[in-house]
């Protein structure tokens with residue numbers, strides 16, 4: 001079964017253009033339904049390509065690999081969700097089986113990004129779904145320590161850019177497109193988010209994914225919460241001005 005080390009390794013994969021295909025699929029319990037699995041992958045991938053539009057760079061090879069891997073993995077993971085990550089450009093092709101799904105917690109999806117979409121994997125590693133409010137109360141004390149709270153996307157982006165995140169709580173669902181400075185790598189919601197103006201900024205299909213990967217790289221912890229999409233909060237190691 002999946003480990004945090006494996007998820008962190010996936011989180012270090014980074015491409016320049018959105019070419020990393022991530023597919024989450026629920027393998028049916030009945031072997032009789034397995035033949036439909038690779039077509040199901042085809043449908044999910046087609047939807048991801050439509051969502052990514054012109055910015056997505058889906059390769060035929062990766063589409064085919066994802067379908068083939070699903071068909072191969074099916075018999076071994078009856079009744080379980082599996083995640084497939086494919087990006088021939090960087091030699092990535094991995095299938096990960098997840099623990100049996102809690103009802104309603106593992107919607108099927110395919111995502112095309114510059115990173116593997118690892119939030120559902122992180123969620124599967126957590127003991128139980130929790131609400132952001134609960135985590136805020138528990139993980140982020142009130143009083144003087146309130147200076148260590150970052151609440152909302154702009155504050156959390158500043159904290160991630162500073163490499164100061166101790167614990168990042170992100171929603172299970174939702175993608176937030178944004179930009180990355182082509183020079184210093186700062187993340188922001190607008191193309192001119194960094195004072196290094198004159199340097200091209202790169203579009204990032206999902207800022208949340210990027211924040212998750214960077215927090216793990218910087219030794220922080222990520223909690224994935226089933227809550228209103230868009231709610232995001234962090235506890236930082238030191239105060240960061242938004």
Ligand SMILES: [Zn+2]
Pocket residue numbers: 181182183184185186194195196
């Ligand atoms: Zn910059």
